[in-house]
Amino acid sequence: VSADSLLYRQDQLDRSGPRRRWAEPGRDARGRPVDHLDVAARLESSGFGDLAAVDEGSPDVFAYAAGFDLAPARRERLRETPPPPAARSAEATTSRWAEATSRSVLILGGALTFSAAGAGGGIRSETLLVAGVAGWVAGQLCGAPTWRRRGLGDRAGAARVGSWLAVLAVGLAVVGAIIGHAADLVVSGPAAVALADTGTVVTWVVYAVAAALLGVLGNLSRVAGVAVITAVVGVVGLAIAEHALAVGAAAVLLAMTVEQARRAASAGGRQGLARPDRADVVSARNGAGQAVGLAACLLGLLVLVPGPLRAPVTVAAMAASTLSEPMLVGLGAIFGSLARRATTWRRVRWTVAMVTLAGLVVLAAATVGLALLMAAWLVTSAPHAQQHAAAAAAGAVSVVNGGCALAQRAGRDRAAMSAAVGCGIAVVVTAWWLPSPLAVVLMIGSVVATMTLVAVRAAWQPVNW
Amino acid sequence: VRIGLVNEGTYPVVAGGVSTWCHQLVSGMDEHEWHLLAITGGQATSVWPRPAQVASTTYFPMWGAVPAPPVGWRYRSRHRRAVVAEALDDFWRFALPVEPFDVRGGARLEGTVAALWHLAEPHDVPLAALLAIDGSAPAILRAWSGHRHGRPHLPTLSVADATQAAALVDRALALLDLPWPEVDVVHAAANGPAALVAMVRSWRHRIPMVLTEHGVYLRERYLAMGDLPVSWSVRYAVLSALRAICTLAYAHASLVLPVSRFNARWQHQLGADPARIFTIHNGVDGTAFEPIDDEPAVPTISFVGRIDPLKDLETLVEAFALVRPHVPQVRLRIFGPCPAGNEHYRDQVAARASRLGVDDALTWEGPVDGSVPAIRAGHVVALSSISEGLPFTVMEAMFCGRATVSTDVGGVNEVVGRDGTSGLLVPPRDPKAMAGAFHELLVDHARRAAMGRAARRRALDHFELGQCIDQYRLAYDLCTSSSDDLVHDLTDAARQPGVAMAAAGFVPARSPAMEQVS
Numbered sequence: 001v002s003a004d005s006l007l008y009r010q011d012q013l014d015r016s017g018p019r020r021r022w023a024e025p026g027r028d029a030r031g032r033p034v035d036h037l038d039v040a041a042r043l044e045s046s047g048f049g050d051l052a053a054v055d056e057g058s059p060d061v062f063a064y065a066a067g068f069d070l071a072p073a074r075r076e077r078l079r080e081t082p083p084p085p086a087a088r089s090a091e092a093t094t095s096r097w098a099e100a101t102s103r104s105v106l107i108l109g110g111a112l113t114f115s116a117a118g119a120g121g122g123i124r125s126e127t128l129l130v131a132g133v134a135g136w137v138a139g140q141l142c143g144a145p146t147w148r149r150r151g152l153g154d155r156a157g158a159a160r161v162g163s164w165l166a167v168l169a170v171g172l173a174v175v176g177a178i179i180g181h182a183a184d185l186v187v188s189g190p191a192a193v194a195l196a197d198t199g200t201v202v203t204w205v206v207y208a209v210a211a212a213l214l215g216v217l218g219n220l221s222r223v224a225g226v227a228v229i230t231a232v233v234g235v236v237g238l239a240i241a242e243h244a245l246a247v248g249a250a251a252v253l254l255a256m257t258v259e260q261a262r263r264a265a266s267a268g269g270r271q272g273l274a275r276p277d278r279a280d281v282v283s284a285r286n287g288a289g290q291a292v293g294l295a296a297c298l299l300g301l302l303v304l305v306p307g308p309l310r311a312p313v314t315v316a317a318m319a320a321s322t323l324s325e326p327m328l329v330g331l332g333a334i335f336g337s338l339a340r341r342a343t344t345w346r347r348v349r350w351t352v353a354m355v356t357l358a359g360l361v362v363l364a365a366a367t368v369g370l371a372l373l374m375a376a377w378l379v380t381s382a383p384h385a386q387q388h389a390a391a392a393a394a395g396a397v398s399v400v401n402g403g404c405a406l407a408q409r410a411g412r413d414r415a416a417m418s419a420a421v422g423c424g425i426a427v428v429v430t431a432w433w434l435p436s437p438l439a440v441v442l443m444i445g446s447v448v449a450t451m452t453l454v455a456v457r458a459a460w461q462p463v464n465w
Numbered sequence: 466v467r468i469g470l471v472n473e474g475t476y477p478v479v480a481g482g483v484s485t486w487c488h489q490l491v492s493g494m495d496e497h498e499w500h501l502l503a504i505t506g507g508q509a510t511s512v513w514p515r516p517a518q519v520a521s522t523t524y525f526p527m528w529g530a531v532p533a534p535p536v537g538w539r540y541r542s543r544h545r546r547a548v549v550a551e552a553l554d555d556f557w558r559f560a561l562p563v564e565p566f567d568v569r570g571g572a573r574l575e576g577t578v579a580a581l582w583h584l585a586e587p588h589d590v591p592l593a594a595l596l597a598i599d600g601s602a603p604a605i606l607r608a609w610s611g612h613r614h615g616r617p618h619l620p621t622l623s624v625a626d627a628t629q630a631a632a633l634v635d636r637a638l639a640l641l642d643l644p645w646p647e648v649d650v651v652h653a654a655a656n657g658p659a660a661l662v663a664m665v666r667s668w669r670h671r672i673p674m675v676l677t678e679h680g681v682y683l684r685e686r687y688l689a690m691g692d693l694p695v696s697w698s699v700r701y702a703v704l705s706a707l708r709a710i711c712t713l714a715y716a717h718a719s720l721v722l723p724v725s726r727f728n729a730r731w732q733h734q735l736g737a738d739p740a741r742i743f744t745i746h747n748g749v750d751g752t753a754f755e756p757i758d759d760e761p762a763v764p765t766i767s768f769v770g771r772i773d774p775l776k777d778l779e780t781l782v783e784a785f786a787l788v789r790p791h792v793p794q795v796r797l798r799i800f801g802p803c804p805a806g807n808e809h810y811r812d813q814v815a816a817r818a819s820r821l822g823v824d825d826a827l828t829w830e831g832p833v834d835g836s837v838p839a840i841r842a843g844h845v846v847a848l849s850s851i852s853e854g855l856p857f858t859v860m861e862a863m864f865c866g867r868a869t870v871s872t873d874v875g876g877v878n879e880v881v882g883r884d885g886t887s888g889l890l891v892p893p894r895d896p897k898a899m900a901g902a903f904h905e906l907l908v909d910h911a912r913r914a915a916m917g918r919a920a921r922r923r924a925l926d927h928f929e930l931g932q933c934i935d936q937y938r939l940a941y942d943l944c945t946s947s948s949d950d951l952v953h954d955l956t957d958a959a960r961q962p963g964v965a966m967a968a969a970g971f972v973p974a975r976s977p978a979m980e981q982v983s
Contacts, residue, residue: 034687034701037708037734041687047777047851047893049874050730062734339625345603348624462602462628 033068040065095220096332100325103215105227108322110207110253112234114200114246127197133299134176134201135208137291138169143212144287144413145280150216159217159264161276165284166209166257173205199247207250210257217257217264226256286413290404293420297400297447300427301393304440309390312374313397316367320398323363324405331359331406331459339462349460356406356459360399360452367398396444403451410458419454423447466497466945467520469648469666473504473659477511477522483679484513486747487654492516493934497941500646504658523645527636527658531597535589542590548583549592553601555580556638557608560709561702563615568712568736577713578668585641585665593639601631601638605702622698629695630702637710641665650675650944653714656682657707660714667717673944676718677745680854681731683711712736719944722937725855725876743940746879747855748933749924754864756921757841764795764907766870767843769836769858770850772803777872778814780896781849786821787900792907795826800839802832840865844913845906851893853877860928863887863920868913870902880928887920 033039040061043049050060058064114131142165149158177198214223233249276284298317302310334355342348371394375387400423407416430443470476476487491499501522509524535541559577584592605627613619637658645666652675653663660676667674686707690700715721715737722745723729729742766785770776778799785797803811811829818824833839836858840846846862846869853875860880862869869888871877881888889906891898906913 032697034697034704037683038687038691038704041684042691044684044875045688045775045852047872047874049893051873051892060730062730336625339628340623342624343606343621345606345624345627462599462624462631 036062036065036068039068096329097326098224099215099220100329102220102224102227103211104322104325105231106211106215106223107208108318109227109230109232109234110204110211110249111318113230113249114204114207116234116245127200129299130180131201131204133295134173135204136295137288138173138205139208139212140287140291141169141284142166142209143216144290144408145276145283146213146216148283149280155217156265159213159261161280162213162217163261163265164276165280166213169209170202170206173202177201203247203250206254207246210250210253214253214257214260218260222256222260226253283413286417287408289417290408290413290420293417293422293424294401294404296424297420297427298397300424300431301397303431304435305390305393306386308379309375309386311378312371313390313393315374316371316394317397317401319370320363320367320394320401321405323366323398324402327359327363327402328406328409331355335459352459353456356456357452360402360455363402364395364398368395370394392444396447399448400451403455406455407458410461412454412458412461415454415458419451423451466650466941467500467646467648468494468497468941469500469502469645469651469663470654471502471504471651471659471663472654473527473657474506475654476503477501477513477515478503478505478508478524480512483654486679488513488516489748489750489930490934490937491519493930494518494938494941500648502645502659502662504640504662521646525640525643525662527640531593531639538590538594542588542595545586545588545590546595546598548586549595550599550604552580552583553604553638554607556584556709557601557604557706558611560706561605561608561612563611566705566708568708568715568734574713574716577709578717581641581661581665581713582668584638585669587642587644591639592642596635596639600628600635602627605630609702619701620698622702626696626698626702630699630706633699633703634706637661648672650941652677652941653718655679656711656714657686660718661710664714664717673719674717675720675722675940675944676714677722677724678728678732679724679747681723681728683707683735684731708735720940722940725879727876727879728854743936744879745933745936745940746876746928747857747860748930749857749860749864749928750930751864751925754837754861756864756866756917757837758866759841760844761842764792765798765843766795766845766847766903766907767798767800767839768847768849769800769833769839770848771801772799772807772811772814774807774810775850775852777849777851777894778810779817780872780894780899781847782814782818782821782823782827783896784849784899784903785827786818786823787896788903788907789823789826791904795903795907797823797827798830798839798842799827800830800833800836800842836861837865840867843867845870845903847899847903848872848877849893849899850874850877855880859888860924863924863928866917866921868906868916869920870899870906872899881920882923887916887923889916 033042043053043061043065048061048064053059053061053064056064058067111132115128142162145165146158146162149155149161180198180201214226218226230249230253233245236245298314302313305313335352338351338355339348342351368391371390372387375390400420404416404420407413407419426443426447430439434440434443470487470491472483472487475482476484476491478484487501491501495516495518497518499516499519501519502525503522504525504527506528507526509526511522515522555576559574559580602624606622606624609619609622609627613621638661640658640662643662647670648666650673651663651666653660654677656676656678660674660682663674663676666672683704687704690704693700695703712735715732715735718737718741721729721732721737721742723732723742724745724747726744729737729744732742733739768776768778768781772778781799782797785795789795815824815827815829818827830839830842840862846858846867848856848859848869848871850856850872851874853872855876856871859869859871859877863881869881871881871888871890872893873890874893878890881890883890889902891902906916
């Protein structure tokens with residue numbers, strides 16, 4: 001008897017009498033049995049026991065099952081029996097691309113809106129810098145544990161923990177901004193400017209936190225819709241440079257995030273954790289630590305770059321952050337495809353390493369190219385040496401950012417944080433105390449090499465395939 | 466005696482089923498000191514009151530987060546990683562052998578014992594952390610390559626398949642080096658991961674191991690894996706590994722204590738020595754099931770259980786339709802919940818009843834609190850399942866003195882007996898036979914009453930909770946009274962290939978009580 005009868009001959013069996021109706025409709029979803037014990041288990045579970053086997057001339061169900069030929073009649077049949085991973089995988093990959101792109105556009109649109117608002121509203125560049133760093137850290141503080149919980153399938157817990165941390169982050173931002181600008185007010189500046197600065201920092205933190213939570217908790221269509229609207233608002237904002245636009249964008253996003261978080265938290269009933277646990281705190285620490293390290297890295301590199309070229313490097317850093325999300329999805333798709341086709345461990349590992357290196361090189365090339373274009377557009381007469389410095393800084397920022405994102409997404413967030421903090425310290429020390437060309441070259445080389453190694457080691461983890 | 470009771474996903478983190486059995490066992494033996502080991506999906510909270518004799522409860526979150534390795538682990542675990550890699554190679558070569566798999570293959574069993582022994586060696590870098598790095602995937606690929614020789618029908622195994630299989634199996638292997646209190650006897654309440662943990666403890670501390678299975682672990686995994694969205698090759702690899710673990714546990718256990726002889730068939734098939742298999746049926750607290758003397762006003766057949774295709778309610782409805790022309794007032798009352806996803810099946814059965822013209826006499830009663838109301842509601846209690854282990858509903862009906870008609874599947878015949886005095890057995894999926902049995906009992910009050918009395922007598926004689934506990938008590942006594950004879954020096958066995966392993970020569974002395982239940 002062919003094992004195919006378990007899968008494809010139910011109608012015939014159903015017509016052959018009550019005793020033979022052992023092939024339960026729907027059981028074919030289980031696919032081809034792997035061995036004779038599997039056949040016996042299926043037979044018994046569908047009512048074909050020892051008595052039925054005796055009727056069929058076998059001493060028991062095990063002997064009857066042993067009569068099944070498990071070899072496939074045709075190789076095509078064997079390919080049919082596993083569940084169709086290819087279709088699901090393609091669908092999932094498309095969804096991941098859309099999700100990653102939406103998240104990128106969300107951040108990019110927000111950055112454009114706030115930059116425009118800053119330019120139009122007379123906000124000082126230092127304030128914008130502080131707001132950017134505070135938003136970065138706050139976003140990671142909330143996003144990392146929320147992402148971790150969502151990865152564990154605890155969507156309700158993710159919403160609750162994310163909400164707690166969001167309140168904490170915004171609270172800290174409010175207190176920090178008030179203290180910072182109160183001190184600033186004593187030393188210099190009119191009260192109106194200080195107030196506007198405070199508002200900018202808090203508004204940007206609110207936006208960053210909301211974007212991080214919505215990017216993790218929101219469904220794809222909602223995130224994509226918000227991302228498109230934010231991008232449009234950002235572009236319009238660039239044209240009209242209106243501060244109220246940024247506040248409005250943050251308020252709308254906050255309202256949508258609160259509504260989404262409330263819905264996600266209540267969907268899990270009362271099963272989710274009300275407060276963050278230790279693992280959430282560790283995850284938040286790693287996320288925030290990584291953001292602090294990366295911010296230090298960027299600030300240190302900006303110190304090393306001549307003043308007029310800082311804007312292009314900042315834009316390049318922003319671009320690297322935006323591009324790394326789709327890059328991760330692309331690498332994931334390549335790794336997955338490779339692992340499904342390859343049959344040797346060594347080949348997959350080395351190919352994964354090479355593809356990761358190639359991904360980082362492409363990311364670096366894209367951001368360096370963008371930085372150089374911006375430099376050529378904004379700074380018409382920069383010497384070659386200065387342009388090289390800007391290019392090196394942009395490349396280093398992109399590799400550090402991309403490597404960190406890859407390691408974090410691979411679940412190695414502690415390694416990502418350690419590497420980011422190490423790189424940040426190296427860059428800051430070099431920028432302020434050892435700004436010699438040789439030290440800078442060595443520092444950039446070591447930072448790039450370290451982060452590349454971290455990224456490759458993270459990509460080597462089989463769980464990412 | 467200090468007893469370590471190891472279970473997976475049951476006691477004390479969930480209620481009902483095997484957890485009830487565990488609680489009865491622990492509560493019923495206050496002369497022993499109990500150490501509970503719960504392998505869980507992540508839960509670490511007891512839902513049962515803790516009996517005073519429970520000295521400790523250790524939770525092993527099998528599917529929890531992998532512990533982060535300590536600082537400097539890469540340098541400190543260089544040698545350990547090499548040992549683990551070699552042990553994984555050995556383990557998978559046994560699970561996926563070049564030659565045909567033999568459940569009683571002594572040489573390969575020794576190799577697996579050695580592999581698991583090395584994996585279980587204590588080290589300051591947890592095995593779970595090491596397995597999370599590469600895990601079994603490279604070993605699976607190497608073993609598969611050898612296994613394919615002579616099996617041309619096997620497809621190739623991709624790296625993604627191997628990684629997926631490793632992710633499923635390594636979670637069980639990662640339990641091997643977890644610390645837990647010292648005990649004198651280790652009792653695994655299931656095969657698979659629970660038995661793996663128990664086996665390693667048994668080897669390391671040279672203590673006897675007892676294995677109880679309520680369902681046959683491997684049989685259930687065969688069925689459950691079929692529903693997972695994984696490829697055939699992944700299922701093949703994972704089930705091969707589980708088969709290797711299960712056969713090893715059957716070979717090693719000092720006593721294998723299935724809850725039904727139906728399960729014992731599988732255990733014997735998977736290599737358990739028949740001389741060490743003793744069936745101990747589950748017990749029911751008889752005080753909760755007093756005899757029910759009154760009967761409903763109209764002839765009624767009652768069914769209690771969840772609405773599920775395995776209960777084959779279509780056959781029950783067909784049998785009901787066949788008996789109705791002969792007993793016109795007869796009614797069929799179906800008690801029990803309809804689990805999510807089975808609504809379509811309930812509709813299908815209802816449509817069948819409608820087509821047969823009996824829907825006016827059939828009622829869906831829904832969930833009930835305990836089985837007594839459902840048992841009380843029928844002149845006859847029916848069980849139409851096509852697959853069963855040891856059904857509690859039939860036992861409880863017998864305690865209540867009700868006549869039963871059941872399909873002869875699983876361990877049902879062990880509950881009601883084959884002589885027809887304590888209950889009638891009919892073949893599965895045979896409405897005519899079932900209708901005949903219903904008719905016989907519904908029209909003959911004297912026969913029904915005599916069967917009810919015989920059923921209660923049989924239940925009290927064989928399925929009283931106290932008796933069940935006494936048999937386990939005896940099993941522990943057997944193990945501990947001559948423990949030096951029970952367990953071989955497995956340390957040496959693991960290190961010297963060729964040495965007989967896993968108490969292979971041990972045959973425990975049989976007591977009359979054991980003879981009676983086996």
